[in-house]
Amino acid sequence: MTITVSMTVNGEERSGTCEERTLLVTFLRETLRLTGTHVGCDTSQCGACVVHVDGESVKSCTMLTVQAEGRNVTTIEGVADGDTLHPMQQAFHENHGLQCGYCTPGMIMSALDLIKHNPDPTEREIREHLEGNLCRCTGYHNIVKSIRAAADKMATGA
Amino acid sequence: MYAFSFHQPETLEEAKRLFGESDDPRYLSGGHTLLPSMKLRLATPSDLIELNAIESLKGISIEGDNVVVGAGTRHGDVAQSADVLAAIPALADLAGMIGDFQVRNRGTLGGSIANADPAADYPAAIVGLNATVKTDRREIAADDYFTDLFETALEEDEIVTAVSFPTPVRAAYMKFPNPASRYAIVGVFVAETAGGIRVAVTGAGASVFRVVEMEAALTVNFAPEAVADILIPDDDLNSDIHAANDYRAHLVTVMAKRAVEKALG
Numbered sequence: 001m002t003i004t005v006s007m008t009v010n011g012e013e014r015s016g017t018c019e020e021r022t023l024l025v026t027f028l029r030e031t032l033r034l035t036g037t038h039v040g041c042d043t044s045q046c047g048a049c050v051v052h053v054d055g056e057s058v059k060s061c062t063m064l065t066v067q068a069e070g071r072n073v074t075t076i077e078g079v080a081d082g083d084t085l086h087p088m089q090q091a092f093h094e095n096h097g098l099q100c101g102y103c104t105p106g107m108i109m110s111a112l113d114l115i116k117h118n119p120d121p122t123e124r125e126i127r128e129h130l131e132g133n134l135c136r137c138t139g140y141h142n143i144v145k146s147i148r149a150a151a152d153k154m155a156t157g158a
Numbered sequence: 159m160y161a162f163s164f165h166q167p168e169t170l171e172e173a174k175r176l177f178g179e180s181d182d183p184r185y186l187s188g189g190h191t192l193l194p195s196m197k198l199r200l201a202t203p204s205d206l207i208e209l210n211a212i213e214s215l216k217g218i219s220i221e222g223d224n225v226v227v228g229a230g231t232r233h234g235d236v237a238q239s240a241d242v243l244a245a246i247p248a249l250a251d252l253a254g255m256i257g258d259f260q261v262r263n264r265g266t267l268g269g270s271i272a273n274a275d276p277a278a279d280y281p282a283a284i285v286g287l288n289a290t291v292k293t294d295r296r297e298i299a300a301d302d303y304f305t306d307l308f309e310t311a312l313e314e315d316e317i318v319t320a321v322s323f324p325t326p327v328r329a330a331y332m333k334f335p336n337p338a339s340r341y342a343i344v345g346v347f348v349a350e351t352a353g354g355i356r357v358a359v360t361g362a363g364a365s366v367f368r369v370v371e372m373e374a375a376l377t378v379n380f381a382p383e384a385v386a387d388i389l390i391p392d393d394d395l396n397s398d399i400h401a402a403n404d405y406r407a408h409l410v411t412v413m414a415k416r417a418v419e420k421a422l423g
């Protein structure tokens with residue numbers, strides 16, 4: 001059945017139609033055309049699809065669009081301030097935290113949720129937090145480095 | 159994923175009524191087992207009855223010597239609950255080991271124990287702590303609740319509403335996780351409870367089970383050495399691409415030893 005859903009996405013009121021079975025990631029990508037959020041698996045394991053719903057990171061491939069009705073969703077497109085990258089994005093750029101970039105939107109959304117709970121994470125805490133984000137390219141070292149660098153920058157507000 | 163109808167009842171009565179009126183209904187909580195199975199078309203319900211709007215299923219409270227966790231409480235909330243951390247740190251620790259951060263942001267206690275995955279973590283705590291499973295119609299003792307592979311004592315339309323965990327003298331959980339999924343290849347929960355020592359094992363068999371020989375040994379001497387030489391028979395243990403049955407039997411001993419060590423602080 002076709003249903004109409006409304007939610008706030010990246011600060012804007014958005015509504016659209018979908019089916020009850022439509023996954024949130026499908027709605028974001030195919031209806032709202034916010035293709036920064038990726039799909040990397042069928043098993044809820046890779047984290048390429050991580051977005052924030054009411055400020056918490058979730059795998060948007062494992063949530064129905066109807067479950068986001070009336071909620072506040074932030075995707076990777078909502079992270080930068082106009083043309084100025086968010087310190088987390090800038091840190092990935094500067095520390096070579098990505099190669100193909102497929103996992104990066106999910107990594108960044110997940111990392112931002114970490115910093116919210118733990119502004120000064122250790123390397124181990126960063127690695128544990130990224131349990132649900134898989135990267136096939138980087139070997140993670142530079143991702144961890146990027147997040148650590150972003151934590152420093154965000155702490156000083158630079 | 160095949161099409162279905164979605165419902166969001168606000169009371170248990172309404173949820174059960176909707177369940178009764180549907181062809182092939184399933185309840186939905188965190189969706190972190192059911193939605194992936196539906197994506198793979200392993201589950202094809204006609205109706206999804208989401209329980210997340212039912213307020214009475216949420217929250218954590220202390221009732222006497224028990225910590226009562228609502229079925230709709232997410233793993234992450236159990237892991238961070240000040241009440242759980244103070245009364246049963248081993249339970250908070252276990253909840254914090256489930257899956258990954260995003261899984262813990264959605265997955266719930268009720269969904270986990272209704273599903274009864276042989277490799278799930280919560281069953282070890284339920285049986286290890288001798289908890290009571292509360293449903294919309296009765297209370298089920300831990301030892302009667304998990305019956306077989308993905309099987310529980312629940313009736314078809316029965317809803318888990320909460321789990322009451324008695325506070326132990328000491329307890330700890332150790333798991334050897336599958337490095338990809340984080341599910342337990344073997345997880346052992348050891349507890350000294352008011353009713354005696356309990357050792358519950360998840361991941362190794364079709365369903366969670368107790369090791370009475372280890373319980374007896376720990377009753378005499380609550381120390382890692384007491385279980386170090388107890389090897390359980392491997393005939394009925396799981397054997398798959400992740401670990402063979404004899405390896406799982408070995409891991410039960412190792413995890414039990416480490417859990418005792420951890421429980422002793």
Ligand SMILES: Cc1cc2nc3c(=O)[nH]c(=O)nc-3n(C[C@H](O)[C@H](O)[C@H](O)COP(=O)(O)OP(=O)(O)OC[C@H]3O[C@@H](n4cnc5c(N)ncnc54)[C@H](O)[C@@H]3O)c2cc1C
Pocket residue numbers: 043044045184185186187188189190191192193194209229230255256257258261264265266267268269270271272273275277278279280316317318319339340341342
């Ligand atoms: C990548 C990944 C890793 C994971 N790793 C682990 C792990 O390491 N350890 C672990 O234990 N689990 C793990 N899980 C499973 C996770 O904990 C699930 O959240 C949990 O098993 C199911 O809870 P849910 O609330 O998501 O349930 P759902 O998926 O919503 O439901 C599961 C089943 O329970 C039924 N149900 C739901 N709520 C109730 C209720 N209140 N009463 C009666 N029936 C109900 C549903 O009808 C369905 O059949 C993992 C999951 C994923 C996706």
Ligand code: FES
Pocket residue numbers: 038039040041042043044045046047048049050059060061062
């Ligand atoms: S696409 Fe969501 S976890 Fe892989």
Ligand code: FES
Pocket residue numbers: 097098099100101102103104134135136137138
């Ligand atoms: S940069 Fe390619 S998957 Fe992570």
